[in-house]
Amino acid sequence: MNDDNLPELTPLDPAFITTSRIATALGLLPFVIGAGVLEFARLLPPGSFLVPMLLIYGFVAYTVPARKYRHWGYDMGTDRLRVVRGYMFYSDTIVPFGRIQHIDVDQGPIDRRYGLAKLTVHTAGNHNSTVALPGLAHTNALAMREAIRAAIRQEML
Amino acid sequence: MNEISDAPTEVTAQHGERLHISGLFIGFVSGLPQLLFPLLAAVFGARKSDNPALIPIMIAAVLAISLFFRWLGWRRFRYHVGADDIRVEKGILNRTARSIPYDRIQDVSIEQKLLARMMGLSEVKFETGGGDGDDATLRFVTLEEANRLRALIRARKAGEVVAQDVPHMAEPADAETIFAMDDQRVFILGIYSFSLVIFAVLGGLAQQFDFLLPFEFWDFKRWAGLAEESGVSVNTLNGVGITGHLILAFGAFTSLIFIGFATGIVRTFLREYGFRLTQTTKGFRRQRGLFTLTDVVMPTHRVQAAVVQTGPIRKRRGWHSLKFVSLAQDSKEESNYVAAPLATLDELWRISKAAGIAAPDGDERLRKGAALHWVIQWFLFVPPLLIAVGALVIFAHAPLAPTLLPLLLLIIVALLLLLDWRRYRFGLDDQQIYLRRGWWRQKLTIAPQLKVQSVEITQGPFARRYGLASLKFGIAGGTLEMVALPLSTAQAIRAAVMEKVAAVAYSAINQSH
Numbered sequence: 180m181n182d183d184n185l186p187e188l189t190p191l192d193p194a195f196i197t198t199s200r201i202a203t204a205l206g207l208l209p210f211v212i213g214a215g216v217l218e219f220a221r222l223l224p225p226g227s228f229l230v231p232m233l234l235i236y237g238f239v240a241y242t243v244p245a246r247k248y249r250h251w252g253y254d255m256g257t258d259r260l261r262v263v264r265g266y267m268f269y270s271d272t273i274v275p276f277g278r279i280q281h282i283d284v285d286q287g288p289i290d291r292r293y294g295l296a297k298l299t300v301h302t303a304g305n306h307n308s309t310v311a312l313p314g315l316a317h318t319n320a321l322a323m324r325e326a327i328r329a330a331i332r333q334e335m336l
Numbered sequence: 337m338n339e340i341s342d343a344p345t346e347v348t349a350q351h352g353e354r355l356h357i358s359g360l361f362i363g364f365v366s367g368l369p370q371l372l373f374p375l376l377a378a379v380f381g382a383r384k385s386d387n388p389a390l391i392p393i394m395i396a397a398v399l400a401i402s403l404f405f406r407w408l409g410w411r412r413f414r415y416h417v418g419a420d421d422i423r424v425e426k427g428i429l430n431r432t433a434r435s436i437p438y439d440r441i442q443d444v445s446i447e448q449k450l451l452a453r454m455m456g457l458s459e460v461k462f463e464t465g466g467g468d469g470d471d472a473t474l475r476f477v478t479l480e481e482a483n484r485l486r487a488l489i490r491a492r493k494a495g496e497v498v499a500q501d502v503p504h505m506a507e508p509a510d511a512e513t514i515f516a517m518d519d520q521r522v523f524i525l526g527i528y529s530f531s532l533v534i535f536a537v538l539g540g541l542a543q544q545f546d547f548l549l550p551f552e553f554w555d556f557k558r559w560a561g562l563a564e565e566s567g568v569s570v571n572t573l574n575g576v577g578i579t580g581h582l583i584l585a586f587g588a589f590t591s592l593i594f595i596g597f598a599t600g601i602v603r604t605f606l607r608e609y610g611f612r613l614t615q616t617t618k619g620f621r622r623q624r625g626l627f628t629l630t631d632v633v634m635p636t637h638r639v640q641a642a643v644v645q646t647g648p649i650r651k652r653r654g655w656h657s658l659k660f661v662s663l664a665q666d667s668k669e670e671s672n673y674v675a676a677p678l679a680t681l682d683e684l685w686r687i688s689k690a691a692g693i694a695a696p697d698g699d700e701r702l703r704k705g706a707a708l709h710w711v712i713q714w715f716l717f718v719p720p721l722l723i724a725v726g727a728l729v730i731f732a733h734a735p736l737a738p739t740l741l742p743l744l745l746l747i748i749v750a751l752l753l754l755l756d757w758r759r760y761r762f763g764l765d766d767q768q769i770y771l772r773r774g775w776w777r778q779k780l781t782i783a784p785q786l787k788v789q790s791v792e793i794t795q796g797p798f799a800r801r802y803g804l805a806s807l808k809f810g811i812a813g814g815t816l817e818m819v820a821l822p823l824s825t826a827q828a829i830r831a832a833v834m835e836k837v838a839a840v841a842y843s844a845i846n847q848s849h
Contacts, residue, residue: 185827258838269800272792273830275838303663304789304810306817 188252188263194293195251195314199244201289204236211236253312255323258330260300262312274310276330278302284320296320300327352416352425359476360410362451364403374398415474417488422462424472436462436472442663443633444486448479450627458482462489486633490618511621515676515687517611525608525678526601528650532592534599608677615690620660620675634673638662639691640812641783643672644684648776658684660691661783661814672814693782696770702761705820710753712798717749762818764829767836769809771816783809783816785836793826809833 214232218225246266254261259275283299290296297313298320315323378394408428416423421437441462448458457476477485517525609626619635641661650656656679659672675687685695696702725742755775763770764785772780790810799805805826807818821829 259834267797267800269795270792271794272790273834274790275834277838277840278789302789302810303812305813306808306815307790307792307810310790 185261186254186256188254188261191248191251191253191314192295192316192319193248194295194316196244196248198289198293198295198314199247200240203244204240207236207240248314251314255326260310260312260323260327262310272307272310274300274302274307276327278304279327279331282324282327284317284324286317290317294318298323352414352423353477353481355410355413355415355474356457356477356481357410358455359452359457360403360406362449362455362457362476363406365451366449367402367406371398371402374402417485422472422489424474434472438489438492441489442638443635444489445633446479446482446486446631448625448629448631452476453627453629460485511614511616513612513614514690515611515613515679515683517608517678519609521678522605522608522611523601524655526604527597528647528655528678529600529604530596531600531603532596534595611677613675613687620673620687620691622673622675632673634660634662634675636691639673639693640787641781641814641816642688642691642693643814644688644780644782646778648778650678651778654680656681656684658687661781661811663813688782693784694768696780696782697765701765702763702770702772705757705760705762706802706804706822707757707820708802709799709804709820710757712802714746714750714753716798717746721746760820762821764832769816769833771818781814781816783811783814785833786840787811788833788837791830791833793823793830795823 211232214228217228247264250264250266250269252263254263258277259273260279261271261273263269263271280301280303282301283297285297285299286295287297294317295313296315296317297311298315299309299311301309375395375398378398379391382390382394405428409426412428412431413426414424416425421435422441423433423435425431425433443463445461445463446458447461452458456479458479459476460474460482462472474482474485606626606628608624611624612622614621614623616633619633619638621631621633623629623631639660639662643659643661644656645659646656656676657674658676658679659674661672675691676684679687681695688695721742725740756773759773759775759778761770761772767784767786769783769785769788770780772778788809789812792808792810794806794808795804803823805821805823807821807826807829809816809818818826818829
């Protein structure tokens with residue numbers, strides 16, 4: 180999805196695959212437990228709940244994060260940030276540094292274990308008032324924040 | 337009144353101004369409906385006792401208590417105009433002290449409701465643009481004081497050094513009226529504002545308060561009985577013949593239409609009477625209203641986009657409306673600043689030019705959207721409808737012929753999509769973005785490229801297959817989305833806009849000149 184006059188996208192940190200696998204696996208665990216309970220109740224022939232559930236679970240929690248990772252990308256320009264994501268629902272956003280109101284760097288518990296962080300920039304627009312970029316190495320996210328801040332400060336002068 | 341201390345670190349009881357004492361009375365009168373239940377309770381409580389004189393005493397007591405607390409509240413309310421902020425201190429038991437820095441005050445609005453206007457008082461609101469509406473309100477001060485406060489804050493915000501005594505300026509000397517509506521214009525607008533909302537309101541009221549009515553509101557037999565008492569019976573109605581029926585139906589229809597127009601005209605007069613838009617050095621100032629006068633200022637630099645709207649009928653007469661998009665909210669109903677409710681295009685472009693937004697001059701090369709986009713949308717309607725029809729035939733054993741009727745929907749949807757496609761245009765020139773859409777409420781949005789906050793290209797699964805994309809612009813206070821563009825066009829437009837935007841800092845465009 181790259182056109183010629185735009186620079187190559189930087190991929191996210193590969194550890195993002197692991198962290199989003201863990202997050203999805205934890206998030207979907209209640210469904211697996213539910214299927215296990217139904218299985219235990221012996222309503223239908225053995226395996227009719229648990230087997231399809233485990234297949235879906237494996238696909239969503241293992242394969243999907245790797246695919247998602249492949250479709251994420253960003254480009255840190257001198258005066259703008261570009262964030263690209265999604266395949267089915269593709270989205271390609273550019274935020275000029277000059278329009279950024281404030282910047283967040285978030286780190287959840289899973290992120291912290293793998294040294295990742297999420298960078299979020301806020302604009303005054305109603306659409307895209309926040310643009311989030313997850314799966315960055317923490318040091319990298321901090322460096323990007325400093326770069327954006329420096330760019331904004333320079334503009335103010 | 338005009339004292340401004342140098343270091344107002346804290347507002348004490350000696351510092352600051354009180355509100356006007358007459359405001360107590362206004363608050364008391366407008367607060368009477370809230371006293372309804374305490375009063376009812378008092379009356380019912382007193383009814384049990386034997387002494388009939390107790391009832392008026394109880395009523396007087398409730399009113400007196402209410403007045404007393406209002407007076408306490410008034411006594412404990414102070415506002416203070418400091419060097420860097422406005423301070424408001426209030427509360428009878430729970431004291432709150434609020435400081436509103438001048439930097440954060442977006443606007444000062446003055447409102448005069450009917451009662452206040454009769455007493456020469458007004459309500460002053462300091463708007464900070466924070467999410468919660470209740471920033472700070474002075475209820476009530478004299479109109480002079482309100483104007484003084486507004487002038488003072490404007491001057492502070494502009495960074496001017498303010499002398500001890502700010503002249504009472506009700507009307508800045510440099511104000512120039514750029515748009516006004518006379519009674520005839522308001523009347524025309526009223527005709528276009530045809531509305532049957534009154535029936536909804538009456539119906540709602542009847543439902544809410546039907547326990548107060550001595551009869552069942554929805555009991556048609558009773559209505560028929562009432563009619564019979566006054567000499568009209570169902571039989572006489574049936575006897576009037578087909579012409580009579582037609583005349584009756586026509587009469588009912590005409591009165592419905594009449595009520596619709598009357599509602600529209602009355603509502604419009606209440607809101608828009610004496611509409612006047614003036615341009616001052618600080619921005620646009622709009623005054624309007626019959627009983628409730630409003631006076632709202634919109635700084636020019638805060639205008640993010642212009643929206644020109646019209647309808648299929650009023651367009652024939654050349655009438656359009658103009659609104660400005662901004663972060664500030666005009667009122668609860670209108671999120672955009674209404675600059676001209678009913679104006680000719682000439683008048684309208686003059687106003688928008690004053691806001692730094694130029695009329696389309698042909699350079700913008702308005703383009704049509706790819707028809708495929710609308711075709712895809714139509715096809716998205718087909719599967720759900722086919723499934724619904726199929727389910728009806730199979731599970732409900734419905735006969736095939738009447739079930740095909742929903743397929744008429746497909747034709748209606750196709751017509752609507754066709755109309756939408758025909759009206760839709762997008763384009764851009766060196767400075768601005770243009771977007772026209774809507775065949776009933778026809779809307780043209782013009783945004784200066786410099787005010788764009790972010791740009792996003794999106795593709796759904798179907799659009800992707802055919803190389804189409806949408807282009808969404810983030811604008812403060814509004815949205816602007818171009819659809820049905822070839823991906824390459826979307827990328828080209830984005831690149832062009834970004835070149836403009838990235839070169840200028842947000843803080844630079846948000847300064848007043």
